[in-house]
Amino acid sequence: MKKFEIAAIPGDGIGKEVVPVSLHVLNTIEELHGGLKFDFKEFPWSCDYYLEHGKMMPEDGLETLKSFDAIILGAIGNPELVPDHVSLWGLLIKIRRELEQSINIRPAKFFKGLQSPLVNPKDFDLIVVRENSEGEYSEVGGRIHRGEDEVVIQNAVFTRKGTERAMRYAFELAKKRRGHVASATKSNGIIHSMPFWDEVFNDVRADYPDIQTASYHIDALAAFFVSRPQIFDVIVASNLFGDILTDVGGAIMGSIGIAPAANINLNGKYPSMFEPVHGSAPDIFGKGIANPIGQIWTAKMMLDHFGEIELGRKLLDVVEDATNDGFKTPDIGGKASTIEVGDEICRRLKRL
Missing domain, CATH: 3.40.718.10 (Isopropylmalate Dehydrogenase)
Structure with missing residues (x-):
């Protein structure tokens, strides 16, 4: 069995809504694939953490992250509370630079169900x-x-x-x-x-x-x-x-809300990090309408990184099929909530 230790940092705004959905999808994949095991540990590092502690992560935060196989990041930033150059350089860019994530890859494709x-x-x-x-x-x-x-x-x-x-x-x-x-x-x-x-x-x-x-x-x-x-x-x-x-x-x-990214460490010394391209979108945080596809697509990229190429392909196919059948959040013309989209993707995975 392949076991992976994953650090989850929901971060700010809608990151707190879409990261749990992506972890739910990965747990579903784990249930269906007997040879995979994901152990998630969540960290509260964010602008709220900064307001309480005066820093975006603890002094030993990077050392803590080094022990994981990968990092899932939601979104960083709340400029009404913390200037962007403080929040990003204190967490996101700090992780990228000091964990030697020297390559960033971002796909874009014609996506079924999107206009x-x-x-x-x-x-x-x-x-x-x-x-x-x-x-x-x-x-x-x-x-x-x-x-x-x-x-x-x-x-x-x-x-x-x-x-x-x-x-x-x-x-x-x-x-x-x-x-x-x-x-x-x-x-x-x-x-x-x-x-x-x-x-x-x-x-x-x-x-x-x-x-x-x-x-x-x-x-x-x-x-x-x-x-x-x-x-x-x-x-x-x-x-x-x-x-x-x-x-x-x-x-x-059709929407930056579905765009994923992977920050890749090439030398294997430190974990790579997977995050959606969209920001923290504080204007819609708490409404339950954030698009989880970008975050779920990053989970697909993490599966690819672990060598589970076929699983990643199946996951993206399911996401596209669900989108094409109308299970969409309002930003891309649907009426479904963040959780409803995630639940539908999990239901379809179980039918494979």
């Missing part, structure tokens, strides 16, 4: 590999002076190791998919980092002669996500570019 805003989405199925540890989101920079003389410097930091790592992950992923990698660049406008990005991409693709490649400036690439997303398979992008592209990916699916 894409595209007139003809043509069954697109793509995945963005985002460099997750450096790039435009570095901590290097600072401020000097105030008022009209104020100067702010924000440095983007790209290392060959980090850039090549993301690109090789993308090429290896493409070998398991449709064999195409697109690079997101802006070397016609960003004079140092993006020509470097292009150079590393050219070096890496030489090792994968069977993989087709293309390179797009980020502004054109964002437009192509809308006008012809079906041409893409795997896209590799820097931290900022990948972040923006994947929100577009959620939009063309």
Whole structure:
């Protein structure tokens, strides 16, 4: 039997509603699959925790997380209580950086039962590999002076190791998919980092002669996500570019509420973390209408990470079928509650 210790951090807002639903789905899968065992331990780290303790997690929080096989995260942020740069850098980004989750992957596909805003989405199925540890989101920079003389410097930091790592992950992923990698660049406008990005991409693709490649400036690439997303398979992008592209990916699916993400640790030293792309949505928290699909899709990605590819495929098929049959929350045109959607998915899993 495969046993997995999972840390669950519901976090803030609707994270507290959708994480329990995803754990219920995983418990259902455990019941149906005699060879799997999930042990969940929940942690209350959040903005509420910050207000009580003055920090987003305890001093030994990272050491605690290191003992788990994976982390399921709901959502972080409540700007009315805690500034976003405090909450995110104190928990979400802290976990990503210090547990060496250097790759972020986010899929987007034509989703049965959802009305894409595209007139003809043509069954697109793509995945963005985002460099997750450096790039435009570095901590290097600072401020000097105030008022009209104020100067702010924000440095983007790209290392060959980090850039090549993301690109090789993308090429290896493409070998398991449709064999195409697109690079997101802006070397016609960003004079140092993006020509470097292009150079590393050219070096890496030489090792994968069977993989087709293309390179797009980020502004054109964002437009192509809308006008012809079906041409893409795997896209590799820097931290900022990948972040923006994947929100577009959620939009063309029909709702960012269903978009999942995985923060992958490649060296096996620490756990990977699985989270939906949507935020904490404090405006709908407590109403029971939050869309749980993004969180459940992250559970599918966790199953994939554990090598349970077929189980993950079956779970996503069930989620799509339920959505296609009208079991949807109000944000995507339905009338079901968060719990009702989760319960229906569990019922369908039991019928397989």
